[in-house]
Amino acid sequence: xxxxxxxxxxxxxxSRYFGVTGLFTFFLSSILLxxxxxxxxxxxxxxxxxxxxxxxxxxVFSVLFVGNDFEQGxxxxxxxAGHKRSHxxxxxxxxxxxxCFVILVFPLxxxxxxxxxxxxxxxxxxxxxxxxxxxxxxxVSAMCMLPLLFSFLFRDIGRTLVVPMVLFFLMIFLMNxxxxxxxxxxxxxxxxxxxxxxxxxxxxxxxxxxxxxxxCLGAYFGFCFSDLK
Numbered sequence: 001x002x003x004x005x006x007x008x009x010x011x012x013x014x015s016r017y018f019g020v021t022g023l024f025t026f027f028l029s030s031i032l033l034x035x036x037x038x039x040x041x042x043x044x045x046x047x048x049x050x051x052x053x054x055x056x057x058x059x060v061f062s063v064l065f066v067g068n069d070f071e072q073g074x075x076x077x078x079x080x081a082g083h084k085r086s087h088x089x090x091x092x093x094x095x096x097x098x099x100c101f102v103i104l105v106f107p108l109x110x111x112x113x114x115x116x117x118x119x120x121x122x123x124x125x126x127x128x129x130x131x132x133x134x135x136x137x138x139x140v141s142a143m144c145m146l147p148l149l150f151s152f153l154f155r156d157i158g159r160t161l162v163v164p165m166v167l168f169f170l171m172i173f174l175m176n177x178x179x180x181x182x183x184x185x186x187x188x189x190x191x192x193x194x195x196x197x198x199x200x201x202x203x204x205x206x207x208x209x210x211x212x213x214x215x216c217l218g219a220y221f222g223f224c225f226s227d228l229k
Contacts, residue, residue, distance in 0.1 A: 004083055004091035012099055017064045022103045025057050029107035040196055043115030047108050048136065049196040052172070052189030054107075055143050058100045059164045062147035065096055067160035070151070075223075085224050093148060093216065100144035101137075108136075131202075132195050138208035139195070142188040145215035152219035155226060 012018055032050040033043070040046045069075050069092075078088045115121035147164045154160050174183045175190050184190030188211055191204045 001087050001091065004078060004087055005095065007078075008091050008095040012065070012095055015065075017061065018099055018103075021057055021061050022106060025054050025103050026107045026110065028057075029054055029111070033111065041198065042112075042121045043119060044108060044112030044121075045196045045198075047111035049193060051104055051108070051140070051192050051196075052143070052175075054104060055189055056165065056168050058103065058144045059147045059161065059168060061100065061103065062096065062144075062151050062164070063157055063161045065099065066092060066148060066151035067154075067157045070155040071157055086220065089152070089220050089223050093219065096148055097141055097144060101140055104140050104144075105136075128200065132200055135191060135195055135200060135204045135208070138205055138212070139188040139191045142208040142211035142215070143192070145212055145219075149215040149218045149222075153222040155222075 029047055029050055032053065033046050035050075040049050075088055075092065079085060146167065147160070150164050151160045154163070171183075171187055171189060174180070175187065175193070177183070184194055185201070185203065186207060188208055191208070194200070195204075
């Protein structure tokens with residue numbers, strides 16, 4: 001397990017697409033602030049409001065980080081080397097989730113710090129704030145799990161990109177439709193938007209946990225029952 005984690009982290013930190021995706025996410029998030037800054041209480045919330053729109057970049061990242069490994073046979077080489085499939089899934093999922101978390105949360109931290117330093121905004125460390133932080137962490141993790149799930153189910157580049165991207169636009173459409181109030185409470189990206197507008201619920205934590213659990217199980221069984229290539 002330790003060797004798998006070292007290999008995955010080494011590959012992540014020595015890949016150009018991780019840094020490029022992170023920088024582009026920060027650049028795009030900064031531009032989107034111009035549209036959302038007036039709708040939220042502070043710069044951190046304004047940046048959080050736009051985070052769901054940036055999740056398409058994690059789809060691209062999953063294609064490069066996971067789908068490409070299937071195309072090159074990297075994950076199956078781990079199994080041939082004697083590693084358990086469950087360990088391979090765990091290592092890949094953990095490193096992928098950490099990478100996606102950094103990609104999406106880094107702009108939030110920078111924008112929140114900028115609001116404190118340059119706009120005299122305050123971020124009080126109340127109990128509600130800690131609950132919001134927990135919801136944000138779980139929602140971001142749950143939102144990033146969907147592309148990973150399809151990466152392990154399809155095990156290629158084409159469908160891993162197309163299907164999650166179609167679902168991304170479908171969820172954006174539903175969040176702006178007639179049933180938006182219900183949909184936003186179910187979808188992780190909708191929950192992030194509600195938190196940015198000052199709405200929170202412990203139900204979000206339960207929902208995110210279910211998203212993460214079912215996605216992990218789907219990825220695990222999809223990989224365990226796949227043939228070596």
